[in-house]
Amino acid sequence: MDLVIRNARVRGQQDPVDIAVAKDRISAVVPTWTGMAGREIDAAGSLVLPGLFNLHLHADKALLGAIMRPNVSGTLPEAIEITNEFKRAYDPEEVATRAATVLAEGVRNGTTFFRLFADVGTVGGLRAAEGLLLAREKFAGRCDVQVVAFPQEGIVRDPGTAELLDEAMRLGCDIVGGLPWYEYTDAEARHHIDICFEIAARHDRDIHMLVDDTDDANSRSLEYLALKTMREGFQGRVAASHCGAMAAYNDVYAAKIVDMVATAGVTISCNAHINLVCSARLDREPKRRGIVRVKELLARGANVVTSQDDVNDPYYPFGKPDPLECVSMIAHVAQLTLPHELEQAMDMVTVNAAKCARVADYGIAAGCRADLVVVGAPSVHEAIRLQPLRLHVIKNGREVARSIVTRELLPA
Ligand SMILES: [Zn+2]
Structure with a gap:
């Protein structure tokens, strides 16, 4: 032995x-x-x-908070804008070095599986993806790394990105990312989702999108994502992060969406840290939490995970990264405090995450x-x-x- x-x-x-x-x-x-x-x-x-999982980590942007100007409004649009200034000059080696710092700390905290999001679009091209693929090489043997090709500036509103996503998959990225709710209209959000499924089917890859990351109850791309997952036979192969708009949905519509998500086998990743900081910036009081309906999803048997989205970047100035901190945070915001609920919270960085990433054994x-x-x-x-x-x-x-x-x- x-x-x-x-x-x-x-x-x-x-x-x-x-x-x-x-x-x-x-x-x-x-x-x-x-x-x-x-x-x-x-x-x-x-x-x-x-081994613990972190299935949603923007390692390409990690630690940019130490270099870049602060996010004055604290909102997501400003975070995107100030990151773009830096992304234009991305060097894959520099991206890999920052990513490696975060991976090292994640491994020390017990993370043996990471899903890293690489911005892919016309601003930074494929340089972030190249950087994270390089970081994956450097960390081979210490942890498993999947790289998500993620269209941070949208697909329809950033012409040329669909082609870049396709190229990123050929380059070695593992997962097709998406950001449908960020498109200008509902129709374009659906078109965005269609494009992601086309690329995923072409390369036989799974999908992980950032969905309805807003307090706007009219942001309803999760509905179409779940429907598309069922129609395309992608059950169990799709994850949706954030989905904070679900908190703003009326209870009847929310119940329908929870049911569709469970039926489609779409994993929901609740990244509580970032949502507590970025959501409800326009609310006076009481301020909403912008957190997806975790207990309702669990009660319906949906697969829920929790992840550390950001580590000191313009979106979120903290982040260790530590899956146990994520578990603590989700236990707080989703009010998971009873003994069986603590087990449910721990499942979110262990067995539920393994199911999402389709890790057998x-x-x-x-x-x-x-x-x-x-x-x-x-x-x-x-x-x-x-x-x-x-x-x-x-x-x-x-x-x-x-x-x-x-x-x-x-x-x-
Ligand atoms: Zn994210």
Whole structure:
């Protein structure tokens, strides 16, 4: 055996277990592993989770907040405008360097799977995508990386972008992105979605769009996205981030959309951090939260994930990035506070995310891929409450990050 993690608390099991790993696979999860191993880690009763996911991260724009002027209005249109000034001069190497800084911190926080969004359009061309593909190369072996070709300036309103998206897929991008609600009219939003499905079908790739990221109850592109998903046979292959307009929909229309999303198997990514900062800027009081209807989606059986969208960029000046911080944030804004709801929140960066990314062999059981995180807390509840250091991060059976805690209360 190559690795044994002893005294691990695993979700769904009463007593601690030993997790035995051979090469890149978990070979046994048992009360006591009696064999020898090349390396032993004593989890000492800590929670061990399967590798964590971040399925929505603008790594190309990460850390631009340190370089660029601040977003004075705090709104999304101003964020797009000031980022464009910088994007015109993007250098793929420079993009990869910033992305790598964020990936490194994400891995230290237990993230073993990232979906990185690369702006693709006439402003920055394919340079952001080239940068993130380069970052993926640099991080091979430490984490899985998918790159999304994402039309941040729209497709119909930015002529030439459809062709660039197609080229980005040929370049090696994994996922077709989209931003339908940003088009000028409802008809053009639908055309935008049609174009994305054409490209996805042509390259046999999944789709992840940013949808209805506004407080406007008339922003209804999620309806067409769900319909198109069903009609095109893309069930289980489409994700929609944000969808904050759903909070503004009337309850009857919202119920119909929740049902369509569940039926179509569209994953909803609720990126609570950014929505709390960017949404409802035009509201006086009370200010809305701009958060998709998480509890209604969960009750209907829809797949919901949560992600860290931005790391210090003109859209959002904070961001660690840490999936446990995302879980804490979604637990706050969606009011997930009961024991079973904390489990639901944790699912959003683990099993639900794996389902969205169609990662098979995920979990802590014999035969699963050995992507494991030893969390410095004994339970899901304490992991969310404390967001402690991740003591050991294992990717494909190999330790890729380690944190050592030294905290002392000194004598008075
Ligand atoms: Zn985003």
